[in-house]
Amino acid sequence: MKKEPFEFEFQVYDSIDELNEQDAALLNMARNVTAAAYAPYSNFNVGAVAKLSNGETVAGTNQENASYPVSLCAERSLLATAASMYPNIAIDSMAISYHNFNGQSNHPISPCGMCRQSLVEYEERVKQPIRLILSGLQGKVIVIEKASLLLPLSFGSIDLK
Ligand code: THU
16 A cells, blocks of 8 residues: 645735736636525525637526525526537636625635536546636635646546546
């Protein structure tokens, strides 16, 4: 038996003011688009905005349902829109923010497990990593160079061969 380490680095910024202009603009869009979420059950609005390699911008928000498991996260809503409107175009960066109407919105959240799997599939599909910019409505910002770093030992198409 041998033990294999897993570690990854990410960047932590004290606030949006430390980001470059493009990242700050993307994060501001993600913060603003939380208003378009439909989250009457959790009162937790999530907004995601991506910059594509063709220069286009695509947004996604969580869309809940009275039958709870039917609900869709912001990230997967964005990926479905991006793939439908701009097939085979890579996503350079995706900013994710949220507005928690039950509490604070001042620390970064990162994608749920199901969204991590979808993000990794997208990276594989277009053969380019997705850079993630994570932050609440205010406070610290985390930047992760590729979504797959969030899903070590992931299951993918190669396993089905
Ligand atoms: N949610 C997202 O949209 N993205 C995440 O990364 C975490 C969770 C949504 C799902 C649900 O509508 C609400 O946030 C509370 O879990």
